[in-house]
Amino acid sequence: MKPASALCFILLVLTGFCFKNAANKKLPVKKLTLIFHHQIGEEELVLGNPVKNILGETIVVQKFKYYVSNFSVTDENGKTILLPAQYYLVDEADSSTKKINLTIPDMIIGSIHFLLGVDSIKNVSGVQTGSLDPLKGMFWTWNSGYVMAKLEGTSASAATGGHLFTFDIGGFRTGNSVLKTIDFKIPKAGKTIQEINIVADINQWFKNKSEIRIAETPVCHGPGALAMKIADNYSTMFSINSIH
Amino acid sequence: MRVTKNIWVLLSIIITGVGWVTADNTFFKPKPVKFTVPKGWPQPVYDFSQNPLTEEGIALGRKLFYDGRLSKDGNFSCGSCHQQFGAFNTYDHNLSHGFNNSSTTRNAPGLFNLAWQKEFMWDGGVNHLDLQPLAPITAANEMAETMEAVIAKLRSDPEYRKMFKAAFGDETINYQRFAKAMSQFVLQLVSSNSKYDKVMRGEASFILPEQLGYDIFKKKCASCHAEPLFTDFSYRNTGMPLDPYLKDYGRMKITGNANDSLKFRVPSLRNVAMTFPYGHDGRFFSLSNVFEHYRKNMVTGPGIDSLIRNRLPLSNFEIGQITAFLYTLTDSAFLKDPRFAPPGYENNGKPPADIHP
Numbered sequence: 008m009k010p011a012s013a014l015c016f017i018l019l020v021l022t023g024f025c026f027k028n029a030a031n032k033k034l035p036v037k038k039l040t041l042i043f044h045h046q047i048g049e050e051e052l053v054l055g056n057p058v059k060n061i062l063g064e065t066i067v068v069q070k071f072k073y074y075v076s077n078f079s080v081t082d083e084n085g086k087t088i089l090l091p092a093q094y095y096l097v098d099e100a101d102s103s104t105k106k107i108n109l110t111i112p113d114m115i116i117g118s119i120h121f122l123l124g125v126d127s128i129k130n131v132s133g134v135q136t137g138s139l140d141p142l143k144g145m146f147w148t149w150n151s152g153y154v155m156a157k158l159e160g161t162s163a164s165a166a167t168g169g170h171l172f173t174f175d176i177g178g179f180r181t182g183n184s185v186l187k188t189i190d191f192k193i194p195k196a197g198k199t200i201q202e203i204n205i206v207a208d209i210n211q212w213f214k215n216k217s218e219i220r221i222a223e224t225p226v227c228h229g230p231g232a233l234a235m236k237i238a239d240n241y242s243t244m245f246s247i248n249s250i251h
Numbered sequence: 252m253r254v255t256k257n258i259w260v261l262l263s264i265i266i267t268g269v270g271w272v273t274a275d276n277t278f279f280k281p282k283p284v285k286f287t288v289p290k291g292w293p294q295p296v297y298d299f300s301q302n303p304l305t306e307e308g309i310a311l312g313r314k315l316f317y318d319g320r321l322s323k324d325g326n327f328s329c330g331s332c333h334q335q336f337g338a339f340n341t342y343d344h345n346l347s348h349g350f351n352n353s354s355t356t357r358n359a360p361g362l363f364n365l366a367w368q369k370e371f372m373w374d375g376g377v378n379h380l381d382l383q384p385l386a387p388i389t390a391a392n393e394m395a396e397t398m399e400a401v402i403a404k405l406r407s408d409p410e411y412r413k414m415f416k417a418a419f420g421d422e423t424i425n426y427q428r429f430a431k432a433m434s435q436f437v438l439q440l441v442s443s444n445s446k447y448d449k450v451m452r453g454e455a456s457f458i459l460p461e462q463l464g465y466d467i468f469k470k471k472c473a474s475c476h477a478e479p480l481f482t483d484f485s486y487r488n489t490g491m492p493l494d495p496y497l498k499d500y501g502r503m504k505i506t507g508n509a510n511d512s513l514k515f516r517v518p519s520l521r522n523v524a525m526t527f528p529y530g531h532d533g534r535f536f537s538l539s540n541v542f543e544h545y546r547k548n549m550v551t552g553p554g555i556d557s558l559i560r561n562r563l564p565l566s567n568f569e570i571g572q573i574t575a576f577l578y579t580l581t582d583s584a585f586l587k588d589p590r591f592a593p594p595g596y597e598n599n600g601k602p603p604a605d606i607h608p
Contacts, residue, residue: 133301133381134427141385142398142426148385150505151378183507231507 035113040202043097043105044248045071047209054099061210064221066162066172071209072098073156074138074145075107075189077122083115094125096138096145116193116200123187123242124155127179150229152177155185156241158212165225172221174212176238178230185230185238189245204248211244212237281305281418286366289443290452292479295366297380297438302431304438307418310594312436314414315429317593320404321384322394323350329387329433332359335591338522338582339363339440345533350395356497358533360518361526363442363585367480373515373531375486376505380437381430398426405429440591442521443479446579451479457579464576467569474558475517481580486514487556490549497532512554524581538577542570 045052047060047068057067076094081087090109098104129139130152145154158174165172178185193200213219216239227233284304288294302308315321317330332347332355333339339362341347347359357373371377377386387393388401405411405424412422419428447465449455457465468476477483486502493500493513502511515531529535535544545563549555565573585591 131378133379134430136425136427140426141382142402146385148377148382148389149372150376151382229507 036110037113038201039109039111039116039119041107041109042202042204043107044204044206045099045105045209046206052099052209061214062218062220064162064164064213066160066221068099068158068160068209070100070157070159072096072100072104072145073123073207074125074153075121075123076125078109079120080111080116081118081120082112083117085117087120088112094129094135094138096143118190118192119203120188120190123189123245124177124185125153125179126186127184129153130179147177147229152179152230155238158209162221162225164220164222166222167225172225174227174237175229176227176234176241178234178238180230183230183232183235185234187238187242189242191245191247194250200250202251204250206246206248207244208246209244212241215240215243280420281307284309286438287441289441289448289479292443293367296369297366297434302381302434304435305418307414308432308435309439311411311414311418312432312434313591314411314594315433316436321388321396321401323396323400326350327394329384330593332387332393333362335588336525336586337361338442338525338586340526342525343527345528345536347393349393350391353392353395355390355392356499357531358528361522362437363440363521363582364480364519365440366438368484370484370516374502374505375516380434381427384430384433385426402426402429440585442582442585444584445521445582447576448479448582450579457576460572460575461579462576464572464574465579467573468576471563471565471569472520472573476520481520482517484516486511486516487558488513488554489515489545489559490551490555490562491515491530491534491544492550494532494534499532501531510554520577521580522582522586523577525586538574539570542573 047058050058052058052068052071054068054071057065059065074094074096077092078090079087080090088111090111093109095107096104097107125139129135134141139153141148145157146152147154154175154177156174156176160172161170162172163170176185191203191205193203213221217236219237219240224233227237282305284306286295286299286304315329316333317328319325319328319331321328327349332341334342336342341359345358347355349355360373365371365380368380369378371380371383372386377383385398388396388398402424405415411424415424415428415432416422418432446455446457446461450457475483475485475487491513500512502514502516503509505511518526518529523529523538527535527537529538529541535541542565545559546565547562549559549562551560551562
């Protein structure tokens with residue numbers, strides 16, 4: 008063996024040791040994309056555009072964003088599999104956030120579940136990064152905790168400075184929790200689905216179990232009874248539009 | 252065979268070099284710092300595993316703590332309202348001053364023994380030490396700055412980039428790292444060397460009034476101001492009537508529960524001689540004001556804490572002895588510890604000359 012080839016051989020062996028053994032066997036997985044569409048009734052939401060809500064109040068939405076997290080899927084036999092903990096901030100102002108790519112087990116999916124909001128653990132675990140970074144503007148500094156969902160804008164009905172209406176909905180503790188679990192049954196042919204289109208209807212914020220009139224209630228800025236009432240309303244804002 | 256020999260020499264140098272760089276050596280890493288729990292104290296509640304203390308992290312936190320650029324106009328650092336000679340309260344001020352001639356609505360509490368504290372602010376609204384800096388920095392009547400702007404200012408400063416790299420391994424500057432460095436510094440503020448502590452450790456003894464005061468204290472005060480931290484961290488209504496201008500309902504603002512109206516956190520009495528004025532809004536200018544409140548001026552009625560439902564009877568003699576005892580809680584080594592002074596001002600741990608306590 009020539010010195011050069013001996014050297015090559017030794018280097019090769021050394022290089023081989025540098026790579027970690029990646030033989031961990033995993034279950035087959037596939038990609039599932041969720042696409043969120045924001046509407047007011049049948050109309051598509053356009054930030055800055057005046058539109059009548061279900062109670063007849065004209066509103067101009069400037070901000071609409073909410074957290075979705077803790078995804079899980081249930082197979083045909085009712086077995087639920089938790090997906091790795093991920094937190095997404097869906098923001099109307101940033102279309103890239105309205106598309107969420109999940110990696111799910113390659114099986115027939117009977118239903119899909121997620122949390123509308125950020126679980127209580129992450130509300131008491133100090134400073135987070137990424138979508139949970141307090142700098143995202145979805146964190147209360149004076150009463151630690153995430154704003155789970157935010158709907159803000161102007162309305163002539165709002166008797167406030169600048170006619171602002173601001174619904175910042177949060178609260179994670181027992182007694183004032185606004186956390187909502189969203190469940191979707193997937194119709195037949197769940198095996199091949201790759202994309203689910205979900206509609207969020209802002210009208211639900213204003214009229215569902217209770218009526219929230221901007222003329223009477225233009226502001227919600229903290230955890231409590233009003234926040235829970237609005238959260239009860241918006242808990243049904245999601246519906247499946249189409250599945251591909 | 253000279254070529255072969257050269258190759259072998261070269262190869263051994265490469266292997267040694269690669270080994271040294273990739274091995275888990277401490278040469279490039281921040282130097283760990285051990286957190287010492289004073290003898291007889293409970294375990295801290297702060298989770299150090301999520302934020303291991305290092306010399307570099309603490310140094311960075313200290314620079315941040317004393318940097319006025321954290322505020323909108325550059326005037327207000329954390330240290331401007333949390334002054335070391337006042338055990339990190341705002342010395343001699345009922346309410347601290349903030350941006351643009353504004354006043355805060357509460358008395359800045361002293362900062363010490365924060366590793367044992369679970370919730371912060373007089374109402375306990377902040378549930379983690381790492382989150383605390385957000386509140387004063389962004390409050391319009393305090394530092395009035397946005398966190399985004401603070402982070403941008405830090406990113407543009409090469410000195411900070413260097414210090415973040417030294418503390419965290421690379422030059423990334425974000426709020427999480429900012430907060431962790433800040434926590435690392437304030438966690439160092441352990442006050443455990445007062446005369447009281449020395450007596451407890453058997454290194455000193457009380458003089459008679461101090462001992463008598465300690466005995467009375469244990470009977471009349473210690474159920475809320477529990478040793479060794481001199482607070483049980485609970486929230487209580489001590490009969491301080493609502494200030495009509497400040498309209499501060501305390502804990503109720505956080506819980507939304509009417510039963511929590513006018514409840515505020517029991518403050519620690521360590522260094523109490525230095526942390527006047529007292530009360531959540533600094534309404535008591537001296538210890539004697541506080542004693543008069545408890546024995547005479549308290550507004551009793553619904554919502555009052557059950558332990559002081561009938562006020563707190565205290566004779567003049569008792570007040571004198573308790574005061575003597577409370578003075579033993581002053582930790583002068585802590586008040587002058589050069590490690591906690593602004594960087595470069597290590598020997599300046601004394602009050603300004605124009606202040607006469």
